[in-house]
Amino acid sequence: SQQGEEDPQALSIQEGENATMNCSYKTSINNLQWYRQNSGRGLVHLILIRSNEREKHSGRLRVTLDTSKKSSSLLITASRAADTASYFCATDERSGNTGKLIFGQGTTLQVKP
Amino acid sequence: DAGVIQSPRHEVTEMGQEVTLRCKPISGHNSLFWYRQTMMRGLELLIYFNNNVPIDDSGMPEDRFSAKMPNASFSTLKIQPSEPRDSAVYFCASSFAGGYDEQYFGPGTRLTVT
Numbered sequence: 001s002q003q004g005e006e007d008p009q010a011l012s013i014q015e016g017e018n019a020t021m022n023c024s025y026k027t028s029i030n031n032l033q034w035y036r037q038n039s040g041r042g043l044v045h046l047i048l049i050r051s052n053e054r055e056k057h058s059g060r061l062r063v064t065l066d067t068s069k070k071s072s073s074l075l076i077t078a079s080r081a082a083d084t085a086s087y088f089c090a091t092d093e094r095s096g097n098t099g100k101l102i103f104g105q106g107t108t109l110q111v112k113p
Numbered sequence: 114d115a116g117v118i119q120s121p122r123h124e125v126t127e128m129g130q131e132v133t134l135r136c137k138p139i140s141g142h143n144s145l146f147w148y149r150q151t152m153m154r155g156l157e158l159l160i161y162f163n164n165n166v167p168i169d170d171s172g173m174p175e176d177r178f179s180a181k182m183p184n185a186s187f188s189t190l191k192i193q194p195s196e197p198r199d200s201a202v203y204f205c206a207s208s209f210a211g212g213y214d215e216q217y218f219g220p221g222t223r224l225t226v227t
Contacts, residue, residue, distance in 0.1 A: 030213060042117075042204055042218030043156075088156065092213065100169050101146075101216065103156040 006089055006107040014112050019076040021107040023089030024069075032065055033090045033101070034074050043088065046074075081113045117219035119205050125225045131193040134222045137186055138207030146216060147180055147190050148204040156204075162188065163211060195226045 007022045023032070031050045035043040049056045049065045049072065056063045062075040076083055086106040093100070118137040126132055138145045147159040160170040165182045173180070177196070182188040192199055202223050206216040 033215065035218075042220050043206075043216075045215035045217070048215055092211075100158060100161055100211070102158065103148075105155045 006087070006104045008107060009105070010108045010110075012110040012112065013079055015079060015081055017079055017111075019079050019083070019109055019111070021074045021087050021109070023072045023074070023104055025072075025089075025091045026070065027091075027093050029067075029091045029093065031092060032063075032072050034061075034063060034072075035088045035090060035103075037086045037088065037106070039085070046087075076109075079109075079111045081111050084109060084111045117205055117207055117217050119203075119219035119222050121222060122220060123223045123225075125227065126195055127227055128196055129194045130226075131191065132195045132199075132224060132226075134190040134203050134205075134224070136188045136190070136205030136219060138188070138205070139217055140186065142207035142209055142217070143185075144208045144211040144214075144216075145182060145188050146206040146208075147188070148206065149201045150204060150221075151201045159190070159203075161211070168211075192224075195224075197226045200224055200226050 005024050013019055029051055031048055033048045034046040036046055037043045047058050047063050049063050060077045065072045086108045088103050088106045090101040090103045120135045143164050145162045148156050149159055150156045159172045160180045161168050162182045178192055180190045202221045204218050204221045206218045208214045208216045
C-alpha cells in the first residue's frame with residue numbers, strides 16, 4: 001500500500017517564486033525523507049526529519065512535519081530553473097521497524113526561467 | 114568517493130533471456146536496496162539487505178527475480194527469464210542504517226525487454 005502520497009502531482013512556477021509540495025502518509029513513522037530526481041538520474045537525498053521534529057531547514061529548503069495530521073511539506077524558496085525535477089517523500093513504518101523506506105509517487109516541479 | 118556504481122547503464126534484451134544487473138555500494142554502508150521505477154507504478158522497493166543478509170524481499174515480483182549479496186561490496190539482481198513487463202529503470206541504493214538514514218542512489222540501469 002502507498003505510504004507517502006505527494007500533492008500536487010505537477011507544479012509549474014516562475015523562477016524566483018516559492019514552491020510548496022505536500023506529502024501525506026498513513027502509519028506512524030520514525031522519520032520522513034525528501035528526495036529529488038532529475039530526469040534520467042538517480043534520486044538524491046535532500047533532507048531527513050525525525051518524528052520528534054517539527055521543522056527543518058537546509059539552504060533554500062524548509063521541511064515541516066505534522067505527525068498528528070500525518071503530513072509533511074517541502075518548501076523551496078526563491079526557486080531556480082535548476083530546481084526543475086521530481087520530488088519524492090519517503091517514510092519508514094515504525095511498526096515494521098525494518099528500516100524499509102516507502103516512496104510516494106512524487107511531485108514534478110517545473111521552474112520556468 | 115565514487116558513489117554507488119551500477120552496471121550496465123542500459124540493457125536491451127529479448128524476452129526469455131537472462132538479465133543480470135550489478136551494484137557496488139558505497140564503502141562502509143551496511144544496507145543495500147534494489148528498486149524498480151516505472152511510470153505506472155512509481156518507485157518500488159524490490160529487496161533490502163542489511164549486512165549482506167536479505168531483510169525484506171516482499172517486493173520481489175515473482176520467482177523469476179532473484180538477488181544476492183555475496184559480500185559487502187557487491188550485489189546482483191537477476192531476472193530469468195525476462196519478460197517485456199520487466200522493462201523499467203532499476204536502481205541500487207545504499208545507506209549506513211537502512212531506512213533510518215539517508216540513502217545514496219546509483220545512476221540506475223535502464224532495462225528494455227523486447
